[in-house]
Amino acid sequence: MKVNFNVLDRQYKKFQNEYEEKTLNILRKGWYVLGEEVDSFEKEFARYIGTKYSVGVANGLDALIMAFRALDVGKGDEVIVQANAYIACVMGITINGATPVFVEPDEYYNIDASKIEEKITNKTKAILVVHLYGQTSNMRQIKAIAQKHNLMVVEDCAQSHGSKFADQKSGTFSDIACFSFYPSKNLGAFGDGGAITTNNEKFASKIKVLRNYGSQKRYHNELVGYNSRLDELQAGLLKIKLSHLDDLNMEREMLANRYLKEITNEKISLPKVRKNATSVWHLFVIQTENRDELQEYLTSNEIGTVIHYPIPPHLSEAYQYLGFSENDFPITEAYANTIISLPLYNGMTDKEIQYVIDTINKY
Ligand SMILES: Cc1ncc(COP(=O)(O)O)c(C=O)c1O
The missing domain is CATH 3.90.1150.10 (Aspartate Aminotransferase, domain 1)
Incomplete structure (x- = not known):
């Protein structure tokens, strides 16, 4: 018998009719990047996670890059992150010019909260908490440390869609949480996709501006931004997956x-x-x-x-x-x-x- 590590078409086939109907619908509508499907996915995703806002972006790495940018974390700043994180977590920090400060993981493969304080310096700006392999980190202890030292918290929920700590979902504990919808993720798209969640209106609007060349209004560019938009097909298909x-x-x-x-x-x-x-x-x-x-x-x-x-x-x-x-x-x-x-x-x-x-x- 052969067992592959992952077989992505199994979950496609499970909801095949729903996915195919939605795909045809979107193809026939003639509007493909940022639109009604993205707007409604953002609302539904924020409701599911339990935050006021969600903003769809092109992938999880971009979500991290734009999260730190929105928090003004950059050159000269340090960000604490677990040493066994996925490389994209570290890239989200360093692409902004900030320095990662590594902390060893605990027996659950998440950051060892008891080792965070010894790494805090006057340059530390934020803690990036990666809920690795699907399990939520010890958010009570991490939040207490962040509050005590006046640090921002960013969550990387690329592997933890729906996981909880003390009955609260990952993605609700931080200033900004970052998600990937890479096809193999628990909430996986049929191509690349990502999102941020936040309760802070200012951060949500800044990421909306950043994802679209730094503009809110077409051809009026306030910031040097990115092209990191979620497309209508991914958003529409993600809504179906989210409902299951x-x-x-x-x-x-x-x-x-x-x-x-x-x-x-x-x-x-x-x-x-x-x-x-x-x-x-x-x-x-x-x-x-x-x-x-x-x-x-x-x-x-x-x-x-x-x-x-x-x-x-x-x-x-x-x-x-x-x-x-x-x-x-x-x-x-x-x-x-x-x-x-x-x-x-x-x-x-x-x-x-x-x-x-x-x-x-x-x-
Ligand atoms: C923990 C973690 N962070 C970030 C990412 C980056 O996401 P993406 O591949 O969508 O850029 C991934 C996934 O690949 C991940 O597993």
Whole structure:
């Protein structure tokens, strides 16, 4: 039996008629970039997350870039971020000219809040909280630190659409939260897409201006902006997916619970969920000592796996200029060498997950 790491057309087929009807509708309307579909998606997404505003943009990286720009975070400023973040999180900081200050992750793969304060300097402007793999970070502790030191908070919710901390959704805890709708995300589009959410009207309007060449009114440019618009097709299709998101997340939770209960191999460490937090299981990440050996074993049994992520940002070629070297972040580096993500996707069959469980238990 073959189990791919992800099979995106399964969730397309589940709502195929809805998607196809909407697509034809939009194609026939003759209006394709920023319009009624984007406006209504923004309203529905803000309502779902629980913020006053949402602004659709072209992708998650742009959402981060424009969020820091809207917060006036730039040259000379420091932003605290977890060292095991995805590289795009760090790029959102450095493209604005600011400096990332890395903090080790906790046992839930999120930022270790107890290690934030020691990294705060008089240059620190913000904390970027990445709800990695689908689980919300410890927002109570992070918010308290931010308040005490007068820092802004940005959330990266690219992997956490719908996850909660203390019954409150990720994307509502910060000055600006950033989302990606890359096709494999829990709320994935059929191409690139992204959004920000915020309760601050000023930030929402600034990002609306920034995403469209710095203009509110056509050909009247107030700022040097970007072309980072969401298109009508993605917005229309995202509205359909959003209406099913809670069910899709529940399906992922059921699959994750099977892994948690039925993987019994002692060589495998299973993911943990923090008290008060929920995960939407964007990824199911396990740890094992001989990770490459496990990956080869799974590949030889036709099970697809991915490492999220094999090279931490501080060791990547792109960030050599920051001057870090190996052993600077030992927890992060140990994770990078021992983690591996198992297949978990909407539409995964009972037979497929059983095969993955049995194969891992035989390892
Ligand atoms: C945590 C995180 N942040 C940011 C991004 C960037 O999003 P995008 O690929 O839409 O630019 C991604 C996804 O790729 C991500 O996983």
